[in-house]
Amino acid sequence: MKRYSQLAQTLGQRIEQGLYRPGDRLPSVRTLSEEYGVSISTVQQAYRVLEDSGLVEPRPKSGYFVPERRHIPALPAMTRPAQRPVEISQWDQVLEQVRSAPGGELVQLGRGTPDIASPSLRPMQRAMANAARRTDLRSLGYEGIQGSLPLREQISRLMLDSGCQVPPSELVITTGCQEALAVTLRAICQPGDIVAIDSPSFHGAMQALKAHGLKALEIPTDPANGVSLEALELAMEQWPVKLILLTPNCNNPLGYIMPDARKRALLNLAQCYDVPILEDDVYGELAYCYPRPRSIKSFDTDDRVLLASSFSKTVAPGLRTGWVAPGRYLDRILHFKYIASGTCAPQPQMALAEFVGGGHYEPHIRRMRAQYQRHRDLMSDWVYRYFPEGTRASRPQGGFMLWVELAPEFDSVRLNQLLRSEGVQVAAGNIFSASGKYRNCLRMNYSNRELARIEEAVRKVGAGATALTADLRRLAESEPA
Amino acid sequence: MKRYSQLAQTLGQRIEQGLYRPGDRLPSVRTLSEEYGVSISTVQQAYRVLEDSGLVEPRPKSGYFVPERRHIPALPAMTRPAQRPVEISQWDQVLEQVRSAPGGELVQLGRGTPDIASPSLRPMQRAMANAARRTDLRSLGYEGIQGSLPLREQISRLMLDSGCQVPPSELVITTGCQEALAVTLRAICQPGDIVAIDSPSFHGAMQALKAHGLKALEIPTDPANGVSLEALELAMEQWPVKLILLTPNCNNPLGYIMPDARKRALLNLAQCYDVPILEDDVYGELAYCYPRPRSIKSFDTDDRVLLASSFSKTVAPGLRTGWVAPGRYLDRILHFKYIASGTCAPQPQMALAEFVGGGHYEPHIRRMRAQYQRHRDLMSDWVYRYFPEGTRASRPQGGFMLWVELAPEFDSVRLNQLLRSEGVQVAAGNIFSASGKYRNCLRMNYSNRELARIEEAVRKVGAGATALTADLRRLAESEPA
Ligand SMILES: Cc1ncc(COP(=O)(O)O)c(C=O)c1O
Numbered sequence A, B: 001m002k003r004y005s006q007l008a009q010t011l012g013q014r015i016e017q018g019l020y021r022p023g024d025r026l027p028s029v030r031t032l033s034e035e036y037g038v039s040i041s042t043v044q045q046a047y048r049v050l051e052d053s054g055l056v057e058p059r060p061k062s063g064y065f066v067p068e069r070r071h072i073p074a075l076p077a078m079t080r081p082a083q084r085p086v087e088i089s090q091w092d093q094v095l096e097q098v099r100s101a102p103g104g105e106l107v108q109l110g111r112g113t114p115d116i117a118s119p120s121l122r123p124m125q126r127a128m129a130n131a132a133r134r135t136d137l138r139s140l141g142y143e144g145i146q147g148s149l150p151l152r153e154q155i156s157r158l159m160l161d162s163g164c165q166v167p168p169s170e171l172v173i174t175t176g177c178q179e180a181l182a183v184t185l186r187a188i189c190q191p192g193d194i195v196a197i198d199s200p201s202f203h204g205a206m207q208a209l210k211a212h213g214l215k216a217l218e219i220p221t222d223p224a225n226g227v228s229l230e231a232l233e234l235a236m237e238q239w240p241v242k243l244i245l246l247t248p249n250c251n252n253p254l255g256y257i258m259p260d261a262r263k264r265a266l267l268n269l270a271q272c273y274d275v276p277i278l279e280d281d282v283y284g285e286l287a288y289c290y291p292r293p294r295s296i297k298s299f300d301t302d303d304r305v306l307l308a309s310s311f312s313k314t315v316a317p318g319l320r321t322g323w324v325a326p327g328r329y330l331d332r333i334l335h336f337k338y339i340a341s342g343t344c345a346p347q348p349q350m351a352l353a354e355f356v357g358g359g360h361y362e363p364h365i366r367r368m369r370a371q372y373q374r375h376r377d378l379m380s381d382w383v384y385r386y387f388p389e390g391t392r393a394s395r396p397q398g399g400f401m402l403w404v405e406l407a408p409e410f411d412s413v414r415l416n417q418l419l420r421s422e423g424v425q426v427a428a429g430n431i432f433s434a435s436g437k438y439r440n441c442l443r444m445n446y447s448n449r450e451l452a453r454i455e456e457a458v459r460k461v462g463a464g465a466t467a468l469t470a471d472l473r474r475l476a477e478s479e480p481a
């Protein structure tokens, strides 16, 4: 380990153990340099690492401080979706969200876009420009159906970090993770089949269930640990579940990381009932902890886990480049992938292979993780400050979305209507449930580096939520009991 | 009309009327300049136009000549597929074709790639490089679900040439034409439904039928005029056809353009039986005639035609940018498009909008049309020369594929196996039929500008076909009758 990393670790532990308290000034660079017998620049580097992970805060002309403690809203309770298979609704709400193009005046807190303005993405732009200059069949023709081999080699290597050994020959490149999900659902399920899912759950996956005529069996989910295994087992006993669909790492929308023991237990359960698992790992690389958490697939012994992912959250969604590691279902996946959209665009694949292979991906991801962790703390604090008292919020362990729960009678669809004139949009909670539950919840994106703009937007959302809550209370009170 | 165009037209007419005969030397540039009182460069330009459309041929140091007459193989007869709905097979053959990446030593005569090495695509490369340099949400984030508005505006304008007035708000950008087809099939049909298709028919569309659990009702098709309307009517009387799926313009694989009167009659039939039409127009812009042929959709009065297309054949398949004009089915198409792969990659959309909007598309297409027409004549000639006597071939009116029919007992799957060691691959005919008919046929691509390489490849295919035909004959003769 480098000297500055060692020093950063030591200081970081002291802060976390409470040796330095919120608001305390930390030892000066010179003092530490003398105390540890290291150079000034080593100490400065160590402080920069700590700053990046949000543990210290520079104040102009007065040195480094432990940040004031952020206020953290309480976690929501375990969710309680309906315990039976239901057909998916809410398409109209989703459509409203995905219809508009980005880039206007609207602050789209509701969408799942990462920070794509990071300087660490510059090599990616260069790689795209390089790809654009090529005129050969490889860059403008039809790729092979499994996708670019150099890119599959890089993905195979990255997957080692999550404990998975998947050779390039067992990977299929897809048009984003969405296509990976849609293709998998079609390859595994028949119309009418029941799919067990975490709840709340990503709307794109849920709408894919709807499109395939599948029913969702929403499983109660704990905002800190993920899907309830007890509830899942009960459900599997009671219903002929055909597939389990989960996002165990840095879940969208709740942000939890399912502990490894629970991942193993879940896999056991799937084995017992002989059901495949579709694991969505699209945010797994954005865990705030290092090394990144393991995937369920990494524990898989009989190739029953299909892992779907993409570079949409780690690099940029506009590349539309994802993949699936389909385990024993490779042949079926190839067929459904081919009919869905043919082969994938070669240029983004070339550019990604260059970006990852050139060693630019890891530093970018490290930077993003630290940034998103800092932003999470800020966003939590803003929710605490600007939202009605009693508002709860998730405590994401990765990714860049906060889930916010308001009073039971709250209506985030109406909130979005109110917010339209304010130029802000959140994701209404009901699109994350098959049956339209979670209307009293909402999801906000904190990836954006323009913090002042985002704080202002959250303030507006909070003010709107406060006003709406008061309205709803008045209404409830004026109604005859 | 420009002077040189006028002159080119005059000379062209004389050649076509037989005033100059194949092999004749044409008047020198100087003679014509004096005769018509125009400048030397005007005559030179006129000759270049004639050269581009294959009517004259320059010979080094001796001036311009009327090309020797090409040999033209006879047309195949009307096709005779099984007259009942069948489930689609042949996936293994298709997979073999789409598995390999391009760019190796293999000459892939079997794939549907246009000429992407044309200098007229340079502005497109510049546009892609421009898009790659941008770092905003618009270029790297999630587009709106309908796709880029500037691109839809350009497509809407281009569609006027086919007689269609479709506003940008009624277009949906898709991941290539394949996604447009797949999404449409899902939006319109339920598993088990019957779809009437031309026969032979594009394997991607057919495999999409298979993936959706649909049955194909293959309609006898005339290699010069398209699907038999009589047969289609009979089929519709007899079976509950849910959708008609056709490629009426520059058909893949047969290359015909359905005459307008037949397009109208087909639409009438669809109206009578109240069935929607899915019109694949992916080659429509590559018709050798000018102006380009009308689409069936241009005659549509009650929004029952869904037109699917892409820039894959006109610009480059690696862009994976297509569209659907879904008529009355817009809402359903949006849903199925969203779940299939989310929104489409913004950079190719930006670049295409720049390429088309900047006036580079039309000259490129004109150039490609002329090139493909010349290549068609060459390819027909090669087939006549190198294939067994009695081989028939299509007479494409657009696009860049020739359909070749050999003796009934011929086996193009075996031919491909033989050709593997020769580094050549063709598309075996059976992948163009739901039930594996047309095994005695094959399809070859003539887009490529490296003519010597292609001629050599065709020569190898012809030699292989001749040898295999002889083998099969011997075998048949040695068998007891
Ligand atoms: C959990 C989850 N899976 C999949 C996707 C889709 O990813 P992509 O943009 O790569 O299709 C998203 C995007 O929002 C997501 O949140």
Ligand SMILES: Cc1ncc(COP(=O)(O)O)c(C=O)c1O
Pocket (backbone or CB within 6 Å): A341, A342, B112, B175, B176, B177, B178, B179, B202, B204, B247, B252, B280, B282, B309, B310, B311, B312, B313, B317, B321, B322
């Ligand atoms: C008739 C036809 N339709 C659709 C397609 C698919 O086009 P795209 O590459 O745009 O998905 C092809 C490509 O071969 C085709 O020949």
